[in-house]
Amino acid sequence: xxxxxxxxxxxxxxxxxxxxxxxxxxxxxxxxxxxxxxxxxxxxxxxxxxxxxxxxxxxxxxxxxxxxxxxxxxxxxxxxxxxxxxxxxxxxxxxxxxxxxxxxxxxxxxxxxxxxxxxxxxxxxxxxxxxxxxxxxxxxxxxxxxxxxxxxxxxxxxxxxxxxxxxxxxxxxxxxxxxxxxxxxxxxxxxxxxxxxxxxxxxxxxxxxxxxxxxxxxxxxxxxxxxxxxxxxxxxxxxxxxxxxxxxxxxxxxxxxxxxxxxxxxxxxxxxxxxxxxxxxxxxxxxxxxxxxxxxxxxxxx
Numbered sequence: 001x002x003x004x005x006x007x008x009x010x011x012x013x014x015x016x017x018x019x020x021x022x023x024x025x026x027x028x029x030x031x032x033x034x035x036x037x038x039x040x041x042x043x044x045x046x047x048x049x050x051x052x053x054x055x056x057x058x059x060x061x062x063x064x065x066x067x068x069x070x071x072x073x074x075x076x077x078x079x080x081x082x083x084x085x086x087x088x089x090x091x092x093x094x095x096x097x098x099x100x101x102x103x104x105x106x107x108x109x110x111x112x113x114x115x116x117x118x119x120x121x122x123x124x125x126x127x128x129x130x131x132x133x134x135x136x137x138x139x140x141x142x143x144x145x146x147x148x149x150x151x152x153x154x155x156x157x158x159x160x161x162x163x164x165x166x167x168x169x170x171x172x173x174x175x176x177x178x179x180x181x182x183x184x185x186x187x188x189x190x191x192x193x194x195x196x197x198x199x200x201x202x203x204x205x206x207x208x209x210x211x212x213x214x215x216x217x218x219x220x221x222x223x224x225x226x227x228x229x230x231x232x233x234x235x236x237x238x239x240x241x242x243x244x245x246x247x248x249x250x251x252x253x254x255x256x257x258x259x260x261x262x263x264x265x266x267x268x269x270x271x272x273x274x275x276x277x278x279x280x281x282x283x284x285x286x287x288x289x290x291x292x293x294x295x296x297x298x299x300x301x302x
Contacts, residue, residue: 003077010076014220015039017227017262024266039220043213051209054115064111065207065214068104072218072225075100079228080155093152094142097225098135101181104218105131112203123202126277130187130199133284134180137173140291144170145233147298154232163234166297169290171234175264176287178226182219184265186275187283197274224258231257 019036026033035041053061075097109127112120146152148166180187183200190201198205204215231237235257237250275283 006079006081007073007076009081010073010221010224011217014217014224015043017224017258018220020259021262021266021269024263025270028266028270039216043216046208046213046216047210049209051207051211054117054206056116057114057206060107061111061114061206062211064107065211065218067107069214069218069221071100071104072221075225076221078154079225080232081228094146094154095139095152098138098142101222102131102135104222108203108215112206115206117206119198119202119205123199123205126199127203129277130180130280130284133281133288134177137284137287137291138177140288140295141170141173141177144173144291144294144298147295154229163236164297165302166294167233169294169297171230173287173290173294174226174230174233175261176283176290178223178230179265179268180280180284180287181226182223185269186272187280189274227258227261230261235260 016036016039019034019039022038023033023036078093078097105127109124112124112127114120142152144166148164148170179185183190188199188201189197192198192201200219204212207215237254237257
């Protein structure tokens with residue numbers, strides 16, 4: 001029952017989180033902007049539309065949206081939301097997230113090449129270039145957290161009550177990785193469709209209708225997963241209390257942490273310009289260095 005509730009939570013709240021970030025960005029730019037519910041409207045519109053599939057597309061193009069969404073939901077099962085330990089969490093640890101996300105990325109890059117589109121091939125090439133830099137930095141941040149908690153199990157560091165220096169540095173590295181994984185400025189721009197700068201959007205240009213809605217939903221859920229991970233590292237919180245008088249403050253603080261991260265992402269996107277593609281290597285290289293520093297701090301016990 002807890003697993004079902006967790007999946008429903010991610011599916012229901014993930015689009016709202018993306019809409020909240022867009023609303024915050026527009027308010028910071030002194031614009032009215034779209035409603036926080038706009039992602040729900042977009043998904044509803046896409047699910048009601050017909051699809052246009054290229055004649056050169058194979059089965060890879062057709063199954064990719066389902067693989068991407070199912071792999072993302074599988075990763076969501078490993079995140080401790082309501083409780084710190086469950087059967088789903090015992091099926092994999094922190095490192096499994098890297099492989100699960102790599103599976104969805106692999107199929108998405110293949111589908112971009114499958115249609116023979118020049119933009120799709122360009123986007124797939126850029127995505128693989130960025131992922132080759134993201135995954136080592138992600139692994140270093142995982143090693144730092146694991147050294148501090150003594151295990152690669154996600155529930156192990158979720159129950160920590162102290163915030164050492166190594167966890168803070170690792171959380172900053174995870175934040176930079178999140179920027180790259182969720183296709184946000186300065187690595188990518190979700191709001192632009194310029195052929196020379198697109199990365200993620202170039203890979204999904206050939207998709208439409210229901211399959212595009214599945215890919216969009218997967219990106220929303222993936223963003224929420226990273227936000228929950230950062231929140232559990234920098235703002236550790238215990239299990240859901242049994243006492244009814246403590247449940248409401250617990251829930252409010254639980255989601256307030258996600259709101260703080262969303263505000264930070266909005267501030268970064270508004271205040272920093274998009275980087276050139278080859279400058280992204282420096283950006284993610286810095287995240288890798290932060291992961292190394294966090295690991296050294298964890299070994300020294302600070």
